Amino acid sequence: MAKQLAFRTVHEPQAGAKWQSLFELHWSAYERWFLSEGERERPGYLAGFNALRRHMPELLPTYERLCALAGGGDLSSRMLSLYRPPAYITGCSQAVLANGNSNVLVRNYDYPPELCEGTILSSCWNGRQVIAMTDCLWGVLDGMNDSGLAVSLAFGGRTVVGDGFGAPIILRYILEFCDTTPEAAEVLARVPTHMAYNITVNDAQGRYVTAMIAPDRKATIKRVPVATNHQKKIEWYAHALASETLIRERQLSILVDDDATTEERLVSAFFAPPLYRTDHRRGLGTVYTSVYRPLQGRVQFHWPEHEVDLSFTHFPETNFTIHYGPRHHGAG
DSSP states (O other): OOEEEEEEEEEOSSSSHHHHHHHHHHHHHHHHHHTTTOGGGSOOHHHHHHHHHHHOGGGHHHHHHHHHHTTSOHHHHHHHTTBSOOOOOOOOEEEEEESSSOEEEEEEEESOGGGOOOEEEEEOSSSSOEEEEEETTTEEEEEEETTSOEEEEEEOSOOOBOSSBOHHHHHHHHHHHOOSHHHHHHHHHHSOBSBOEEEEEEOTTSOEEEEEEETTEEEEEEOOOEEOSOSSSOOOHHHHHHHTHHHHHHHHHHHHHOTTOOHHHHHHHTTSTTTSOOOGGGTOSEEEEEEEETTTTEEEEEETTEEEEEESSOOOOOEEEEEESSSOOEEO
């Protein structure tokens, strides 16, 4: 069955009417998701508020403003804290090429299109401009700030669920309050996550790390330029086979280790198998490709027949629809 997703670019420095419209557009779907395991399974408002105050206190004023814009309801405020949300998984491939000639973070986001918001948001909530593909209304799937710090997340391929935050809000916190990869690494080492994720970070100086975070063990943070959907070893074999995580990791490792690889060669590889995936029927297809260039403050979002080129000085608002399917994959 062919699928489609409406994307939009939204520029709103301070959260206001535009963010409120996004909330109203997506809230009914998020409410169903938040209650999918029963309301008792979700933490109360004070638990989420206190967790934010303890682990990411600088984010509280933004959280409170968004809760107010959302109407101040109990359920929406609990969901927006992203503290112990329902479990969810993604695919994704990501790689950094940082050397004397290049400094770029590239990623494919593999997920069911119908579950992606499709919003690329330009904001300046805490004195830093941030461009990000949003998730959970203010979280970040991948993004960059005006200091040149770029981040991207990939599911870690483990079924463990525990006490912590959804990764998208951790990425939002990093982009709002960190300038460099070492600062981001400190956050990733101390803020608890509720599921296993591989977070790749790259900054304007070409410093990069991949952090393997999980609720049941200490974060592993190393100068590794690639990440797919497993951590130290394969633990969820069915997911690993379906997502071809080892094949994608090997492809990326060969590319970034080859001195002949240019930015153009790396980006092109994300447009072809095994990195580019078309299994949208099982929710494992590529929804978009993003390319972050920290030195230029520039980000490109790619689809086979469409491209959006954005920066902190050039961010036109637009809407377009991408069609996904075996015979039709283009913009409309």
